[in-house]
Amino acid sequence: xxxxxxxxxxxxxxxxxxxxxxxxxxxxxxxxxxxxxxxxxxxxxxxxxxxxxxxxxxxxxxxxxxxxxxxxxxxxxxxxxxxxxxxxxxxxxxxxxxxxxxxxxxxxxxxxxxxxxxxxxxxxxxxxxxxxxxxxxxxxxxxxxxxxxxxxxxxxxxxxxxxxxxxxxxxxxxxxxxxxxxxxxxxxxxxxxxxxxxxxxxxxxxxxxxxxxxxxxxxxxxxxxxxxxxxxxxxxxxxxxxxxxxxxxxxxxxxxxxxxxxxxxxxxxxxxxxxxxxxxxxxxxxxxxxxxxxxxxxxxxxxxxxxxxxxxxxxxxxxxxxxxxxxxxxxxxxxxxxxxxxxxxxxxxxxxxxxxxxxxxxxxxxxxxxxxxxxxxxxxxxxxxxxxxxxxxxxxxxxxxxxxxxxxxxxxxxxxxxxxxxxxxxxxxxxxxxxxxxxxxxxxx
Numbered sequence: 342x343x344x345x346x347x348x349x350x351x352x353x354x355x356x357x358x359x360x361x362x363x364x365x366x367x368x369x370x371x372x373x374x375x376x377x378x379x380x381x382x383x384x385x386x387x388x389x390x391x392x393x394x395x396x397x398x399x400x401x402x403x404x405x406x407x408x409x410x411x412x413x414x415x416x417x418x419x420x421x422x423x424x425x426x427x428x429x430x431x432x433x434x435x436x437x438x439x440x441x442x443x444x445x446x447x448x449x450x451x452x453x454x455x456x457x458x459x460x461x462x463x464x465x466x467x468x469x470x471x472x473x474x475x476x477x478x479x480x481x482x483x484x485x486x487x488x489x490x491x492x493x494x495x496x497x498x499x500x501x502x503x504x505x506x507x508x509x510x511x512x513x514x515x516x517x518x519x520x521x522x523x524x525x526x527x528x529x530x531x532x533x534x535x536x537x538x539x540x541x542x543x544x545x546x547x548x549x550x551x552x553x554x555x556x557x558x559x560x561x562x563x564x565x566x567x568x569x570x571x572x573x574x575x576x577x578x579x580x581x582x583x584x585x586x587x588x589x590x591x592x593x594x595x596x597x598x599x600x601x602x603x604x605x606x607x608x609x610x611x612x613x614x615x616x617x618x619x620x621x622x623x624x625x626x627x628x629x630x631x632x633x634x635x636x637x638x639x640x641x642x643x644x645x646x647x648x649x650x651x652x653x654x655x656x657x658x659x660x661x662x663x664x665x666x667x668x669x670x671x672x673x674x675x676x677x678x679x680x681x682x683x684x685x686x687x688x689x690x691x692x693x694x695x696x697x698x699x700x701x702x703x704x705x706x707x708x709x710x711x712x713x714x715x716x717x718x719x720x721x722x723x724x725x726x727x728x729x730x731x732x733x734x735x736x737x738x739x740x741x742x743x744x745x746x747x748x749x750x751x752x753x754x755x756x757x758x759x760x761x762x763x764x765x766x767x768x769x770x771x772x773x774x775x776x777x778x779x780x781x782x783x784x785x786x
Contacts, residue, residue: 345633345649348482352625355486360621362493366500373504374514381450381515387581388447389459389522392438394573396463398430400470401477402631402710403565407558408478409632410639415553416475420541422558423471431467438463452516462523465530472533475540478632484536485628488529495525568715572722579726584609586730587747590737594746604684604744611685615675616696619664623703626653630704634711646712646770653704661700665693684744691748698755705762712769721761729754 370382404423408416442448442456476484499521509517584605591601630653637645668675668689676685709718729750736746767774 345480345629348480348629349626351482351486352489352628353622355490356621356625359490359493360618362490362497366493366497369497369500369504370518373500374511374518378511378515378518382518385447385451385455385519387577388445389462389519391574391577392459392462393466394570394577396431396434396466397470398427398467399566399569399573400427400467400562401473402569403562404471404474405477405632406565406635406711407561408475409480409635411553417541418553419558420471420475422553423474423562424468426559426562427467427471431464434463434467435460452512455516455519458519458523462526465523465526469526469530469533472537475537476533477628480629480632481540482629484533488533491532492525492529495528496521499524564713565710565715568719569710572715572719575719575722575726579730583730583733586733587737590734590747591743593738594740594743596743607685608688608744608747611676612688612692615689616668616692617699619660619696620700620703622660623657623700626657626704627707630707631711634708638712643770647772650708650766650770650772653708654701657700657704661697664700665697668693668696688744688748691745692752694752695748695755698752698759702755702759702762705759705766708766709762712766714765714769717765718762721758721765724761725754725758728757 370378374382400423407419407423411419438460442460448456473485473488476482500518503517503521504514587605587608588598588601591604592598596604630649633649634646637649672686672689676689706718709715732750732753733747736742736750737744739746742749764774766772
C-alpha cells in the first residue's frame with residue numbers, strides 16, 4: 342500500500358502541474374492564433390485524440406494489467422511478444438490511414454502536411470504505449486509522471502520559442518501548434534524507450550526466464566485492449582454527438598439556433614471546464630489502480646481489494662465534496678474568470694451531482710479493468726448514455742425545463758453509471774454495497 346500511496350501522490354502532483362501547463366498552453370495559443378485559429382485547433386483535437394486511441398490500442402492498460410498479474414520471470418518473453426504485436430498493429434493502422442486520410446474532408450481546412458504529421462504520430466504512440474504499459478505494470482510511476490509532465494512542458498517551451506523568434510501566418514501558426522504537440526510526443530517516445538531499454542537490460546541479466554506463447558500473450562492483450570478501445574471510441578463518438586443533441590433539444594424547446602449554441606458554449610466551455618478540473622486526481626488514481634487491482638485479483642486477495650476500494654471511495658469523498666462546495670459558494674467568482682454570466686454560475690451549481698459522481702466513476706472504471714470486467718464497463722456506459730440521451734431529448738425539449746432538463750438528465754445518467762459500476766465491483770469482490778456498513782468496517786480497522 343505504501344507503493345500505491347507514493348505513486349498516487351506523485352501522479353496527482355504531476356497531473357496538477359500538467360493542468361497548470363495546459364492552461365498556459367491555451368493562453369499562448371489564444372494570443373498567437375486568435376479566436377478563429379483556436380476554433381480550428383479545438384476542432385481537430387477530437388480527431389487527433391481518436392487517432393491516439395486507435396494507435397495505442399489501449400496497450401498501456403492491457404500490458405500493465407498483464408505485467409502486474411504475472412511473475413517477473415515471464416516479463417522478458419511477454420514484452421518481446423508485446424513489441425511484435427505493437428509493430429504489426431502500427432503497420433496495419435498506418436496502411437489504413439494512408440487509404441482513409443485523403444478522403445476525410447476535415448483536413449481540407451488545414452495545411453496539407455497535417456495528414457502526414459498524423460500518420461507519423463501512429464508509430465510514435467503505438468511503440469511508446471508498450472513502454473508506458475510496462476512501467477505502469479511494475480508500478481514505476483515516477484517515469485510515467487515524468488513523461489506526462491515533460492510532454493506538456495516541452496510543448497509549452499516549443500510554442501513560446503517558435504512564436505517568439507518566427508512570424509507565421511495563421512494557417513502556419515496553427516500547423517506549428519500541432520507540430521509542437523506531435524514533437525513533444527516524439528521526445529517522450531525517446532525518453533521512454535531509453536528508460537525501457539535500461540530496465541530491459543536489467544531483466545536480461547537475471548538467469549531465470551520462462552517462455553510464454555505469443556498466441557497466449559496476444560489473446561491476453563486483445564481481451565483487454567479491444568473492449569477498452571471500444572469504450573474509448575464510444576466515449577469519443579458520444580462526445581461528438583452530444584452537442585448536436587443538446588442544441589436540437591433546446592431549439593425544440595423554443596430557443597433559436599444562436600441562443601442554443603450560446604447556452605451549450607456556457608455549459609461546456611465554462612461549467613465543464615471548472616467542474617472537471619479536480620478530475621485530474623481521479624485520472625491519476627486510474628493509472629495506478631489498474632496494475633494494483635490486477636495484482637491483488639490475480640492473487641485472489643479479496644480483503645486487500647475491499648480495503649483498497651474503501652480507501653479510494655473515502656479519498657474521493659474527501660476531495661470531491663469540498664470541490665463541489667467550492668463550486669456552490671464561489672461559483673460567481675470562478676465563472677467570472679472566463680466572462681460574466683449568471684447562467685454559467687447557475688449551471689455550475691446545478692451540475693454538482695454530475696461532477697461528484699464522475700470523480701467516483703473514473704477510479705471505479707479502473708477497478709473494473711483490473712478485475713477483468715472491461716466488457717461490463719462498456720455495457721454500463723452504453724446503458725447510461727442511452728438513458729441520458731433519451732432524457733436530454735425529452736426533458737430538454739420541454740419549454741418549461743430547457744437547460745434545466747438537460748442538466749437533470751446528465752445528473753441522472755452519472756448517478757446510474759456510478760451505481761452500475763459500484764454494484765458490479767461489490768458483487769465481484771463480495772463486499773456489501775451499503776455505505777454505512779462500509780464506513781463502519783473501515784473505522785474499526
